[in-house]
Amino acid sequence: MAKKPLTPAKVMELGFGFWGSKTLLSAIELGLFTELAKGARTLEGLTSRLSLHPRSARDFFDALVALGMLKRTGARYANTPDTALFLDRAKPSYVGGILEMANARLYGFWGSLTEGLRTGKPQNEAKTGEDFFGTLYADPQRLEGFLKAMTGLSIGSARVIAGKFPWKKYRTFTDVGCAQGGATVEIALAHKHLTGGGMDLPVVQPVFEAYVKEKRLEKRVRFHPGNFFNEALPATDVLIMGHILHDWNLDEKIMLLQKAYDALPPNGALIIYEALIDDARKGNAFGLLMSLNMLIETPGGFDFTGADCCKWMKAVGFKRTKVERLAGPDAMVVGYK
Amino acid sequence: MAKKPLTPAKVMELGFGFWGSKTLLSAIELGLFTELAKGARTLEGLTSRLSLHPRSARDFFDALVALGMLKRTGARYANTPDTALFLDRAKPSYVGGILEMANARLYGFWGSLTEGLRTGKPQNEAKTGEDFFGTLYADPQRLEGFLKAMTGLSIGSARVIAGKFPWKKYRTFTDVGCAQGGATVEIALAHKHLTGGGMDLPVVQPVFEAYVKEKRLEKRVRFHPGNFFNEALPATDVLIMGHILHDWNLDEKIMLLQKAYDALPPNGALIIYEALIDDARKGNAFGLLMSLNMLIETPGGFDFTGADCCKWMKAVGFKRTKVERLAGPDAMVVGYK
Numbered sequence: 001m002a003k004k005p006l007t008p009a010k011v012m013e014l015g016f017g018f019w020g021s022k023t024l025l026s027a028i029e030l031g032l033f034t035e036l037a038k039g040a041r042t043l044e045g046l047t048s049r050l051s052l053h054p055r056s057a058r059d060f061f062d063a064l065v066a067l068g069m070l071k072r073t074g075a076r077y078a079n080t081p082d083t084a085l086f087l088d089r090a091k092p093s094y095v096g097g098i099l100e101m102a103n104a105r106l107y108g109f110w111g112s113l114t115e116g117l118r119t120g121k122p123q124n125e126a127k128t129g130e131d132f133f134g135t136l137y138a139d140p141q142r143l144e145g146f147l148k149a150m151t152g153l154s155i156g157s158a159r160v161i162a163g164k165f166p167w168k169k170y171r172t173f174t175d176v177g178c179a180q181g182g183a184t185v186e187i188a189l190a191h192k193h194l195t196g197g198g199m200d201l202p203v204v205q206p207v208f209e210a211y212v213k214e215k216r217l218e219k220r221v222r223f224h225p226g227n228f229f230n231e232a233l234p235a236t237d238v239l240i241m242g243h244i245l246h247d248w249n250l251d252e253k254i255m256l257l258q259k260a261y262d263a264l265p266p267n268g269a270l271i272i273y274e275a276l277i278d279d280a281r282k283g284n285a286f287g288l289l290m291s292l293n294m295l296i297e298t299p300g301g302f303d304f305t306g307a308d309c310c311k312w313m314k315a316v317g318f319k320r321t322k323v324e325r326l327a328g329p330d331a332m333v334v335g336y337k
Numbered sequence: 338m339a340k341k342p343l344t345p346a347k348v349m350e351l352g353f354g355f356w357g358s359k360t361l362l363s364a365i366e367l368g369l370f371t372e373l374a375k376g377a378r379t380l381e382g383l384t385s386r387l388s389l390h391p392r393s394a395r396d397f398f399d400a401l402v403a404l405g406m407l408k409r410t411g412a413r414y415a416n417t418p419d420t421a422l423f424l425d426r427a428k429p430s431y432v433g434g435i436l437e438m439a440n441a442r443l444y445g446f447w448g449s450l451t452e453g454l455r456t457g458k459p460q461n462e463a464k465t466g467e468d469f470f471g472t473l474y475a476d477p478q479r480l481e482g483f484l485k486a487m488t489g490l491s492i493g494s495a496r497v498i499a500g501k502f503p504w505k506k507y508r509t510f511t512d513v514g515c516a517q518g519g520a521t522v523e524i525a526l527a528h529k530h531l532t533g534g535g536m537d538l539p540v541v542q543p544v545f546e547a548y549v550k551e552k553r554l555e556k557r558v559r560f561h562p563g564n565f566f567n568e569a570l571p572a573t574d575v576l577i578m579g580h581i582l583h584d585w586n587l588d589e590k591i592m593l594l595q596k597a598y599d600a601l602p603p604n605g606a607l608i609i610y611e612a613l614i615d616d617a618r619k620g621n622a623f624g625l626l627m628s629l630n631m632l633i634e635t636p637g638g639f640d641f642t643g644a645d646c647c648k649w650m651k652a653v654g655f656k657r658t659k660v661e662r663l664a665g666p667d668a669m670v671v672g673y674k
Binding site: 007010011015016017018021024025028030052054055059065066067068069081082083086087102107108110113114117121152156277281283285289302327328 | 351352355361363365389405406
């Protein structure tokens with residue numbers, strides 16, 4: 001029985017994985033994919049359009065080819081179908097906002113992961129006394145960028161929820177912590193019999209309403225200004241929380257689930273969707289790493305499995321729960337009252 | 338012809354790839370794999386041995402399971418065959434030194450990749466006027482760690498070179514820029530008829546000689562102190578440069594190749610090995626990213642293809658050249674005089 005000799009290739013590939021990751025993040029920061037969406041470019045043309053120094057431009061572009069993010073035909077670089085659709089800032093399908101945020105903030109903060117693991121404390125702006133969200137909410141343009149980035153993160157899953165959940169049985173819904181309204185809008189567009197809304201902090205209102213108007217949904221979709229820690233949730237047939245619960249500690253999670261239960265009518269439903277960790281906690285690396293990101297970003301947040309969420313839902317009173325896979329690493333947990 | 342709908346999964350996976358990469362780097366920094374080499378540990382045992390805060394320890398270990406770097410059986414965490422062999426500091430097969438360096442230095446410096454691409458200037462200690470190598474060479478213990486890390490990077494390829502190159506035709510060799518002597522020793526161990534040596538800066542001598550003595554090769558392997566910019570190379574049948582040429586700009590590369598040609602006897606051979614970029618510059622992402630790492634680390638260094646190297650070798654006089662794949666992303670170019 002000849003055994004293949006072990007090599008350090010897998011260890012090295014993962015250990016140096018930040019090289020390829022940061023290369024993509026810099027390409028998004030530089031607007032490379034947005035530029036190429038206007039047409040294929042030569043090395044010289046692209047270097048000049050992006051104001052790059054000639055020294056490493058070719059290595060940079062060719063590395064993106066080797067990473068599957070660009071294609072090169074003859075002397076011209078072009079987007080792949082994926083990057084053309086998802087990384088062109090001019091397209092509504094742009095998901096790069098969240099990666100711009102990863103580049104500008106998280107990449108650096110993750111440099112202190114070891115300290116976070118030793119102390120259990122966040123490693124973001126909070127460490128130096130800055131208030132990221134305070135500053136963000138005070139700057140309407142940056143806030144809009146951030147809220148749009150959240151849409152990029154949620155819209156794939158929202159489309160699957162619009163298709164998989166039995167919406168015919170319900171008439172009203174609220175997306176709690178709705179941001180720009182990415183999920184709210186997808187669901188309303190897919191189901192004309194629904195009226196619904198999004199709840200978020202008052203500062204979010206103009207961004208939400210502009211997006212809803214752009215999608216011509218202002219007659220069926222409204223904004224509920226409020227802080228979900230201080231106020232009751234809107235009494236609608238279905239409540240949704242996407243990438244919300246993982247921000248908070250266990251007591252806060254349970255409190256939010258209880259609040260949702262209390263606001264729902266009999267037979268109402270709560271949909272929680274996140275990058276759920278698999279129940280065995282061995283498979284969904286992204287969900288587990290997202291939980292480490294909650295260490296970096298929050299005082300007590302953490303990600304969880306479908307089984308964890310079902311248990312908490314039952315504890316606050318939900319009769320029945322169901323877990324279903326969505327797009328990418330996301331899954332949803334539905335609790336029926 | 339039904340087309341699969343595009344999803345942003347590949348873009349997101351690469352964009353957030355730094356999460357998994359940094360998680361492994363922190364695990365190496367914390368000595369996780371060295372600890373588990375002593376025996377499997379429970380969550381509580383491992384958390385306490387590594388002095389971690391309990392908040393995120395379980396997510397951290399389980400993320401490493403999902404990334405394929407640990408296994409968990411029942412309640413106990415253990416190394417995989419790969420991590421047991423390559424990431425236990427107590428084993429001579431440890432390759433983690435280079436990843437410790439990536440964690441302590443490169444992860445942060447790569448945060449300025451965009452600036453590097455715009456300016457063409459290094460983004461390491463040089464940017465703040467520090468002298469990384471000066472400080473390193475002044476501290477024997479840190480220097481030894483660094484030179485050992487280089488062994489981890491080279492030893493896999495050195496074993497393949499020991500096997501593939503027609504050593505029977507030659508009697509003497511010198512490894513130019515030998516560091517600890519990782520490659521020098523592998524080749525001498527595999528071919529008892531060879532006598533050889535390593536050339537590096539004088540400060541490297543004690544580390545090289547200790548390693549050679551440990552391998553009982555002091556009768557066949559000696560150290561040549563010298564700076565390959567100021568001095569001639571030792572006149573031996575074969576000269577080797579591993580991960581050396583990519584540090585330098587084109588003029589310096591050509592000068593080093595010329596120096597090697599001049600030092601070799603007729604029918605002598607020069608072996609260059611590196612993470613060579615594939616000739617089409619579309620496949621070996623690691624080689625292209627290594628070239629961006631030369632932007633981060635050096636004023637003019639860059640990686641290159643086998644075809645580039647053959648062309649330069651021919652230009653300085655080599656009669657015949659040959660490119661062969663080695664371990665992982667490495668390949669060698671042999672020039673025959």
